[in-house]
Amino acid sequence: MRRPVGLVAMLCMLVWMASPTRVHAQEGIAGADPGVLSEGHRPFEPGAMTDEAIGETLLAGFSQITTLIEVEVTVGAGVVTLSGTAPRPRARARAEAIAWRLPGVLAVENLIEVPALVDAVGVAQDERTARDEAIQQQLRNIFGHVASLGDLGVVVEAGVVNLVGTVPDTEASRRAEELAAALDGVLYVDNQTMVVRGFGERLRPTLGRAVEFLEDSVLYLPLFLAALVVLAVFFLLAKLLMRLDFLYRRLAQKPLVQAIVRQLVGTLVMLIGLVLILEIFDITALVGAVLGTAGLAGLALGFAFRDIAENYLASLMLSMRRPFHHNDWIRIGEDDGKVVRLTTRETVLMTLDGNHVRIPNAIVFKSIIHNYTRNPRRRFEIEVGVGLGEDVLRAQTVGIDALRAMAEVMNEPPPFAWVEDLADSDVKVVFYGWVEQRAHDFLDVRAEAKRCLKLALDRAGVEMPEPTYRVKLRPAGEPKAIGIPDTSNPVSERGAPRRVDELDEQIEEARRSDEEDDLLE
Structure with missing residues (x-):
């Protein structure tokens, strides 16, 4: 019965040696990252080397590797103790991996020391540790003075900052990360903060x-009261100055110009009060920024509202010139x-049909304006067709007497008439008369004059x-009759009434009454 038991034990040992777990463990040790290997152990293997053979083999192998020449080996009961020094952590790990490969090694105690070396950024390991601690303490002090970041924990290792804890919102998390990244010596920030979702914590x-x-x-309450007093005083002062009508009548005669000057005075007084309020709060530095912004905004608005500004300026000029x-x-x-009416944007007309016509003041200012009412005297004209056989002079006299x-x-200037055209079937006679528009309606008088003439x-x-x-038909070959003038009704030697040059007197009167300079003189 002993032989089968021994065979079973040998089979179990072979299965264990060929198992994937063991293979992976060996591969992990052989390819492990330097500086992270730790002590290990494994059960006894058949065919294992003796302690003396293990020590001699390791010393012989280390003597062939430059980085492991100073490594010392001690073996006892299958436990390999490595001591001495190695220049780099990778060499230390390599020595341990070599020891694990020998059969009969049950455990490896790696006591190899690596001298302190300057890291990649030129700072010794102990200096890096001191710097990490300084960064960690500095961040804790900063977060302790910020209410929303007081609960954060900070861990700094090799220049990497780890932020943990809770914050009230994402803005606080972003702010903590920016503060950490801004410190000198921080290579990376691992932000693991969590936003609190609870109502109380967020509130x-x-x-x-x-x-x-x-x-x-409460601290600024006296300043607020002083600012309100200054604002009230300057508001009342602006209202008082805007009601001084006699002052604005001396500056300008036009109501629109007076209104504009009044608004400018009120605005200027309020601006002075605003500057004093800013001085009370010691924020006068904002005045320059506000003025600069206002200048840029004014330029942009000037392009955007060019038509409105043009109409406004045109209304100002029309109000000063008063062409109607x-x-x-x-x-x-x-x-x-x-x-x-004339507004700041448009001129409003009412047609004879009762319709309102609104014309932008910019167009009014650029257009030719016919003012039929400016001169109180206005002339009308009526065209009448008189038969070709009629006495034209008699027709003119009858029409003038009727007017x-x-x-x-008006009798002065008197009405008159003249022959306008000799048409195919009649003679065009035009009758003229003058109307005093301040006493009579022009259209009514002209309509009545037409009726009286007829x-x-x-x-x-x-x-x-x-x-x-x-249409006169004559036989072919008949000679064409030569017209013989009819002298049975001779034209009077007195001739037709002549037109009176009354416009010359009115033009002279307009020149004398107009104060504008005449460039033709």
Whole structure:
């Protein structure tokens, strides 16, 4: 029965030696990262070397490796003790890996020492440790003075900062990482902080800031009261100065200009008060920034609202020049009507149909303006077609007498008429008369004059024919008749009434009353 038991034991030993766990353990030791290997042990293997053979083999092998020449080997009961020195941690780990490969080695005690070497950044290991501790202490001091970062833990190793703990929000986490990264000697920041989701924890920082704000408000309360007093004083002063009408009437006669100056004065007084308030709070440095921002904003707004600014300036110029007044009948371009009002953006007209026409002041300022009401005297004209066989002089006299008989038509300048055109079927006679617009409506007088002319010419038997065409047929070869003038109704030697040059007197009167410079003189 003993032989089968021995065979079973040998088979179990072979299976263990060939097992994947053992193979992986050996590979892990052979390829382990330097400086992280630790002591190990394994059971006894069949065919193992003696302690003396193990020691001689390791010393012979280490003597052939430059980095392991100073390593000493002691073997007892299958336990290999390595001592001495090695230049680098990798050489220390290599010596241990070589010892593990020999059969019969049950454990390896690695006592090889590695002298302190300068690391990659030129700082000795002990100096690096001291620097890590300094960084760690500095971050703890910084986080201790920040309410939202007081619960954070800091661990620094080889220039790598590990942040752990809880923060109220992501902004606090980002801020902690930025503070750590800003310190000298920090190579990397491992931010493992967690944002607190609880209601109470998230509300606590907000309440803290609210309490701080209330405390600051109490401290600044006297300054706030002083600022309110200054603001009230300058507000009342601005209102008082804006109500001094006599002052603005001396500066300008136009109501729009007065309103603009009044607003400028009020704004200037309020700006002075604002500067004093900033001086009370010792933040006058903001004035330069505000003025610079206002300049850039004004430039941008100038381009964006160019049309509005143009209309505003045009309204200012129109208000100063006053080319028309309320109820003046004017024509601007193709639009005509009576003036309703002039605003800072547009001129409002009302047409004869009762429609409102709004024309931008920039267009009004650039356009030709016909003012039919500026001169109180306005001339109307009425065209009448008289028959070719009628006495044109008699028709003119009848029409002029009819106009003179109208009380609304001015006697000075007197009405007159002249022949405008010799048409195919009639003679075009145009009658003219003047109306005093301040006493009578121009359109009503012109309409009544047309009616009176028609009635007077009908009573005088003056024919006003419609266009007719005479067609005369004659046989072929008949000689063409030569017209012989009819002298049975000779034209009076007195001739037609001549037009009075009344516009010259009115132009001279307008020049004398106008204060603007005449560039033609």
